[in-house]
Amino acid sequence: MxxxxxxxxxxxxxxxxxxxxxxxxxxxxxxxxxxxxxxxxxxxxxxxxxxxxxxxxxxxxxxxxxDEPIKNDILIKKEDSKHQESPDNKYRVYCYFASNSNRNFELFTVELDGNSTYESNSHGEKTQEYIIVYDGELSLNVDNITYILTPGDSIVFDSSKPHSYTNLTNSMIRMTIINYYVI
Known part of the structure; x- marks a missing residue:
């Protein structure tokens, strides 16, 4: 244009x-x-x-x-989302909305297979992570504090610190993660 x-x-x-x-x-x-x-x-x-x-x-x-205006209505099908996975294929991330000049957050759907852990490094200074669990039981460790989240639970934490997601059950965890970049 x-x-x-x-x-x-x-x-x-x-x-x-x-x-x-x-x-x-x-x-x-x-x-x-x-x-x-x-x-x-x-x-x-x-x-x-x-x-x-x-x-x-x-x-x-x-x-x-x-900047070109961002369309108000954006439909993203799961198969069209940006998909990444851990080397062991037990942690899968589907990025639906990336941050940009008009959006200071990222929106992901995450799947974590049963009996597995994923270690996450810092997401940078002044970042927060929001999680909502839909299926399974998540054990989240942040700064040597462990939080247990079950379906319907949510949390926000300082994601500038390393953190880990652990699934201690046999069932897959499904959750939404929003990484928010504080300006």
Whole structure:
């Protein structure tokens, strides 16, 4: 898609979300009403400084104006998710939503076979992990503390620390994991 059209669509959407007229937005960001109208119609090739002024006035990141909008409705089938597994094939991760400039989290479905353990390293500074267990019994060890989660249980913890998932039963564990990147 043409960058001018992306900027035009994003500017119009952001302005309308805030219920701003072109005149009011002009007052807020210091860009003329005429120029804003031309940008919204895709008739102008705005300079970097102009985009920064508009972003500052709207109080949004610069990339909110230049990134292609993410579709609101996204369907991902399990077979289309990004699939990874541990070397022993007992821990399987299906990534449905990766983090990006508009999303500071990742969403996974995880399967852990019976009588197995998976060790996870730090996910980086300022990260949190959210888990919801659907099937099985999870023994989660974080910072030498063990938590037992059964179906319907959930937990959030500091995932900058190494942690491990253990299944002490014969049945497979199914759970959702969200890795959240604190900004």
């Amino acid at each position: 043409n960058l001018n059209n992306i900027i035009a669509g994003n500017l119009k959407r952001l302005r309308n979300e805030r219920q701003l007229s072109l005149s009011k937005l002009s007052d807020i960001c210091g860009v003329s009403k005429v120029m804003l109208g031309q940008i919204e119609r895709g008739e102008s090739n705005p300079t970097i400084n102009t985009i920064w002024k508009i972003a500052g006035g709207l109080r949004v990141p610069y990339t909110s104006l230049i």
